[in-house]
Amino acid sequence: MPPDLRQKLKQALAGRQSVDMGQFQFLNLERVRVRAGPDWPRLRDKVYETSTQFIENRIGPEDVMIRVQGGFLIIFRAADVDAAQDMVDAIAGELNAFFLGESGLEDVKAEAEARDVPTVELLDIVARAQPHDLEKPATEPVDSASEMPAPLETPWQSVPVLPRDDDGKTRWVNAPKSVAQGKPSRVEEPASRRNGASVSWDDFAFMPTWDSRKSFVSHHICVARKVIGGFASYGRDTLTGVPDRETHRQLDRATALAAQRGFQKARAAGHASMIIVPVHYDSLSSVSRRMEYFSVLQPIPDSARRFFLLRIDGVPDGAPMAQLQEVCRSMKHFGAYVLVHHRFDHPGLDRFESCGIGIFTADAPARLNHDGAGDKDLISCVDWVTTAQAMTAETSLLEVENTALLEAAMSAGVRYFSGPAIAPDVDVPGAPRRLSLSDILAPPDDAGQAGNTYEID
Numbered sequence: 001m002p003p004d005l006r007q008k009l010k011q012a013l014a015g016r017q018s019v020d021m022g023q024f025q026f027l028n029l030e031r032v033r034v035r036a037g038p039d040w041p042r043l044r045d046k047v048y049e050t051s052t053q054f055i056e057n058r059i060g061p062e063d064v065m066i067r068v069q070g071g072f073l074i075i076f077r078a079a080d081v082d083a084a085q086d087m088v089d090a091i092a093g094e095l096n097a098f099f100l101g102e103s104g105l106e107d108v109k110a111e112a113e114a115r116d117v118p119t120v121e122l123l124d125i126v127a128r129a130q131p132h133d134l135e136k137p138a139t140e141p142v143d144s145a146s147e148m149p150a151p152l153e154t155p156w157q158s159v160p161v162l163p164r165d166d167d168g169k170t171r172w173v174n175a176p177k178s179v180a181q182g183k184p185s186r187v188e189e190p191a192s193r194r195n196g197a198s199v200s201w202d203d204f205a206f207m208p209t210w211d212s213r214k215s216f217v218s219h220h221i222c223v224a225r226k227v228i229g230g231f232a233s234y235g236r237d238t239l240t241g242v243p244d245r246e247t248h249r250q251l252d253r254a255t256a257l258a259a260q261r262g263f264q265k266a267r268a269a270g271h272a273s274m275i276i277v278p279v280h281y282d283s284l285s286s287v288s289r290r291m292e293y294f295s296v297l298q299p300i301p302d303s304a305r306r307f308f309l310l311r312i313d314g315v316p317d318g319a320p321m322a323q324l325q326e327v328c329r330s331m332k333h334f335g336a337y338v339l340v341h342h343r344f345d346h347p348g349l350d351r352f353e354s355c356g357i358g359i360f361t362a363d364a365p366a367r368l369n370h371d372g373a374g375d376k377d378l379i380s381c382v383d384w385v386t387t388a389q390a391m392t393a394e395t396s397l398l399e400v401e402n403t404a405l406l407e408a409a410m411s412a413g414v415r416y417f418s419g420p421a422i423a424p425d426v427d428v429p430g431a432p433r434r435l436s437l438s439d440i441l442a443p444p445d446d447a448g449q450a451g452n453t454y455e456i457d
Helices: 003-013 030-055 081-100 119-128 235-239 246-270 287-297 321-334 368-370 374-388 404-412 437-441
Strands: 018-027 064-068 069-078 109-118 203-211 216-227 231-234 274-279 308-313 338-341 358-365 394-398 415-416
Touching: 003 064, 003 069, 018 030, 018 081, 018 119, 018 321, 030 069, 030 081, 030 321, 064 119, 069 081, 069 119, 069 394, 081 109, 109 119, 109 287, 109 321, 109 394, 119 287, 203 231, 203 246, 216 235, 216 246, 216 415, 231 235, 235 246, 246 274, 246 287, 246 321, 287 321, 287 404, 308 358, 321 338, 358 374, 374 404, 404 415, 404 437
Parallel strands: 216 274, 274 308, 308 338, 338 358, 358 394, 394 415
Antiparallel strands: 018 069, 018 109, 064 069, 203 216, 203 415, 216 231
16 A cells, blocks of 8 residues: 555544545446457456546545555545445446446446445455455366475465454345255264364364266365264355354354365375365355455465365355356455355356356255156256256266165266265365276275375375
């Protein structure tokens, strides 16, 4: 931050416990960058230069404008949040009218919000929301985790997060639940549970995901685990009977930290694993809530972020398209690419068309594991794959318990699979390993572990 801007910000915050902050976020910049090719630097500069002029013409001499990642922040000297909201709405309207009439920028949209924030929180937002480098070539989803990241220079530190009250702007929607199917395997109860400790979950496990196209275990899904009566439940199923939204957000933050610990343990063992990190849409649905969740991911070094894949669970059917795009855009900075988990046979995936999703995932319904996939199910599966591929995305079927369902889904074009039929969950994510279909189909006594232990060179 330039010294003169730093001094102006210091004067605006002097003696104040809270301030009115306006925030502008630009949507669809990535799409414009890819389409523009070598003309992107000119278009990018036009977006920010024009926005700077529009904002400066509206704000007062004591208001402070700061360019941040994907947009701008305004710190208003006067304390009137309603007036601030009216102003940012007017500026956003002018900007959107300009972008709509400008060749090459038709897809850019300015989203605005104004709110009162504590001064300490504002300083934290300014410190973390550095301008994002959009001049780098676009990257495709990473298929292999065989490449090791550069050594980490400093140990990661978890960032303490204060709980927030719900702002009431979004509606809680339950994420698709994992259904206990077939005969569950008995699991030894952890010491915390045997000793009578009262916790929402016991520990975290990593579920291997198999890439059927390349015949190797490519990812691990990090999930909470709870053992009761010798049987395990996973993810949000560990919170049965705990309806408050803050507990679910705590689970999201704890899962993100567990994924980082798992990656570090794998790296200490001499390999790197790609890890899928689930997070509920409710934890991302407002700017303040995203900042709260992203503070847990912020310590991950840039060299290691390509090994983390962020998965959004529980997206409401009525979520605004602009909000969906903004949520997905903001997540791309923290991982290799973004996934969406939804109910199997959900018809509304086309709303994610402009969100840059890498994989759509769904749990296999209990009836498919028990009774097999009929013609109608296979047609639905083909439609699912076709819809995803039209958005340059892949599909992943979880909770697969038998090889008949595996083969049927493969014939429909599903690429990734997870569940008891593939491999059991593990405490530490393993190295990517070769695993052929014949190894999976072979009876346990014949396959054993022999076909599952060859690491990729």
